[in-house]
Amino acid sequence: MDRSRSRTVRLDAAGPELTPRALPTQLGRIRKGKLNTVLATVTALEPPQQAINAVNEWWKIDHALDRGARVATSVEQIRQTVAAGDLAVVLHFQGSAPLGGQVEMVDTYARLGVRVIQLTYNYAGLAGDGCLEEPNAGLTAFCARACAGTARGLRRGTSAPGEDARPQQGLCRTWYAGVLRYTG
Numbered sequence: 001m002d003r004s005r006s007r008t009v010r011l012d013a014a015g016p017e018l019t020p021r022a023l024p025t026q027l028g029r030i031r032k033g034k035l036n037t038v039l040a041t042v043t044a045l046e047p048p049q050q051a052i053n054a055v056n057e058w059w060k061i062d063h064a065l066d067r068g069a070r071v072a073t074s075v076e077q078i079r080q081t082v083a084a085g086d087l088a089v090v091l092h093f094q095g096s097a098p099l100g101g102q103v104e105m106v107d108t109y110a111r112l113g114v115r116v117i118q119l120t121y122n123y124a125g126l127a128g129d130g131c132l133e134e135p136n137a138g139l140t141a142f143c144a145r146a147c148a149g150t151a152r153g154l155r156r157g158t159s160a161p162g163e164d165a166r167p168q169q170g171l172c173r174t175w176y177a178g179v180l181r182y183t184g
Contacts, residue, residue, distance in 0.1 A: 008036075009036060009037050010036050014092065014094070015092075019040070020058055023069055035087075038088070038090070040091060042055055043098050044093070047098070048102075051109075055091060055114060059113065061089075069088075071113055091115060092115070093116070101142070117146075119139075119146060126142045128140050128143050
């Protein structure tokens with residue numbers, strides 16, 4: 001069986017270098033590394049309008065069937081994309097800046113196909129301190145509100161929080177779980 005059409009999902013869990021513009025040059029490198037699924041970092045520190053524009057650029061790639069990559073919004077879509085020999089791209093945000101201080105944007109982004117929001121980043125943001133912050137204040141009330149309830153298929157999580165935030169990570173323990181749990 002052709003390895004590019006394998007049912008095994010090989011995942012890069014944060015792909016900040018993979019952008020719609022860089023796809024033609026990055027696709028060969030990704031395939032050489034035998035990866036078939038990437039959590040593409042769509043945005044990190046940008047405000048909502050820029051984040052929405054960046055999500056839209058990925059959907060343009062998805063609609064161009066000859067690009068070798070498809071946006072995947074479910075485990076089943078990841079499997080189908082991989083089986084077809086294309087790169088499965090899961091839309092991923094690093095940091096909570098794209099929420100623009102509005103918890104409701106979590107559901108909006110889920111409807112737009114974003115499946116992972118890493119609420120904390122290296123530096124302090126709306127959701128909490130990052131690992132590079134001296135104050136080490138942990139997670140915020142905004143983070144608790146963002147993690148409350150279940151958004152439509154979106155996986156929320158924290159990464160690189162300060163040490164004091166680590167005991168609070170139970171708030172957002174679903175980091176990547178929905179994508180990784182079923183990829184067997």
